[in-house]
Amino acid sequence: KAGVTQTPRYLIKTRGQQVTLSCSPISGHRSVSWYQQTPGQGLQFLFEYFSETQRNKGNFPGRFSGRQFSNSRSEMNVSTLELGDSALYLCASSEGNTGELFFGEGSRLTVL
Amino acid sequence: DQQVKQNSPSLSVQEGRISILNCDYTNSMFDYFLWYKKYPAEGPTFLISISSIKDKNEDGRFTVFLNKSAKHLSLHIVPSQPGDSAVYFCAATRNNAGNMLTFGGGTRLMVKP
Numbered sequence: 001k002a003g004v005t006q007t008p009r010y011l012i013k014t015r016g017q018q019v020t021l022s023c024s025p026i027s028g029h030r031s032v033s034w035y036q037q038t039p040g041q042g043l044q045f046l047f048e049y050f051s052e053t054q055r056n057k058g059n060f061p062g063r064f065s066g067r068q069f070s071n072s073r074s075e076m077n078v079s080t081l082e083l084g085d086s087a088l089y090l091c092a093s094s095e096g097n098t099g100e101l102f103f104g105e106g107s108r109l110t111v112l
Numbered sequence: 113d114q115q116v117k118q119n120s121p122s123l124s125v126q127e128g129r130i131s132i133l134n135c136d137y138t139n140s141m142f143d144y145f146l147w148y149k150k151y152p153a154e155g156p157t158f159l160i161s162i163s164s165i166k167d168k169n170e171d172g173r174f175t176v177f178l179n180k181s182a183k184h185l186s187l188h189i190v191p192s193q194p195g196d197s198a199v200y201f202c203a204a205t206r207n208n209a210g211n212m213l214t215f216g217g218g219t220r221l222m223v224k225p
Contacts, residue, residue, distance in 0.1 A: 004155070033211050043156075043201065043215035056212040090155055097210035099146050099203065103155025 002027065004104035006091050012110045018079040021107045025072050025093030031055070032074040033101060034066060037088040046089075049074055078109075086111045115139045116204050118216035125223050131189040133219050135202030138183065142204035146213065147176060147187045150199045159200075160187070192223045 005024040013019050025032050033056075034046040045058040049068035066076040072093075078085055088108050092101035117136045125131045133147075143164040148156035162169040162176045162185065169176050175188045189196055202216040 031211055033213075035213075035215075042217045043213075045212050045214070048211050056209050058212070092155070092211075094211055098161070099144055099205045099210045099213050100158045100161060101156075101211060101213070103157070105153065105155050 004091055004093050004102055006089075006104035006107050008107060009105065010108050010110075012112060013081050014112050015081055015083060017081050018077060019081060019109060020075055020077045021089055021091075021109075023074045023076075023091030023093075023104060025074070025091075026102055029093035029095055029102070030072055031094040031097065032068055032072060033092045033094070034074070034076050035090040035092065035103075036060075037090060037106070038084075038086075043090070046076065081111045083111050085109065113138070114217075115142075116202055116214050116216040118200075118202055118219045120219050121217070122220040122222070125192045125221065127194055127223055127225050128191045131187075131192045131196065131221055131223065133187040133189075133200050133202075133221065135185045135187075135216050136183060137185075137204050137214075139204070139214070140183070141206050142214070143207050144205050144210065145176070145178060145185050146203045146205070147174075148201045148203060148215075149196075150201065150218070156201060189221075192221075194223050194225050197221055197223045 033048040048056040068074045088106040092103045146161040147159040150156040199218045203213040
C-alpha cells in the first residue's frame with residue numbers, strides 16, 4: 001500500500017498570501033488529520049476529517065481551514081499568512097479512531 | 113498550558129543498554145496514550161500505545177508503563193540499538209476524540225555503538 005502523500009513538500013510564501021496543502025491518505029483510510037509542527041510549540045493538532053465532515057478541531061484561528069473530498073483526499077488552507085505560520089504541516093490518516101496515525105512526510109511552509 | 117510534557121529534551125545511551133523515556137500529563141480526561149518515533153525528514157511513526165485500564169503494554173523490545181495516579185508514563189527500550197536513535201514523542205487522547213492527539217515536546221534519543 002502506498003503511504004500518506006503530501007504535496008507540495010516545500011513552499012515559500014509571503015505575508016498576506018494564502019496557501020493550500022494537499023494530502024492523499026492511505027487507501028481505505030477515511031480519517032485524515034492535520035498537525036502543525038514548529039520548534040516553539042511542537043506538534044499541535046489542527047483538525048480531523050472523517051467522511052467529508054470535520055470531526056475534531058484544534059485551537060487555531062479561523063484562517064486555518066480544511067476539507068475532505070469523497071475519495072478521502074484532504075486539503076488544508078491558510079489565508080492571510082503570518083510569519084508565525086512557518087512550520088511543517090503534517091497530514092495523517094487512520095482506519096479507526098484510536099490515535100494510531102500514519103503520517104506523511106509533511107509540507108514545509110516558509111512565510112517571508 | 114502544556115498538558116503533555118517530556119522533561120528531557122535529549123537522552124544518550126550505550127548500545128545494548130536500556131533506554132527509558134519519560135512523559136507526564138496533567139489532563140485526567142486522557143485515557144489512551146501513545147508513543148511515536150520520528151526520524152529526520154520523515155513523519156512520525158506509531159510505536160506503541162496503552163489504554164488507561166492497563167499499567168503495562170509490551171511489544172518486542174518496547175514496553176510502555178502507565179502510572180495513572182502519578183499521571184506518568186514511560187517507554188522502555190531493551191536492548192537499545194543505534195537504529196533507535198530518533199526523536200520520541202509521547203501523545204495522549206480521549207476515547208471520544210481518538211485521533212485528536214496532544215503531543216509532548218519530544219525527547220531525542222541517541223544510541224551510541
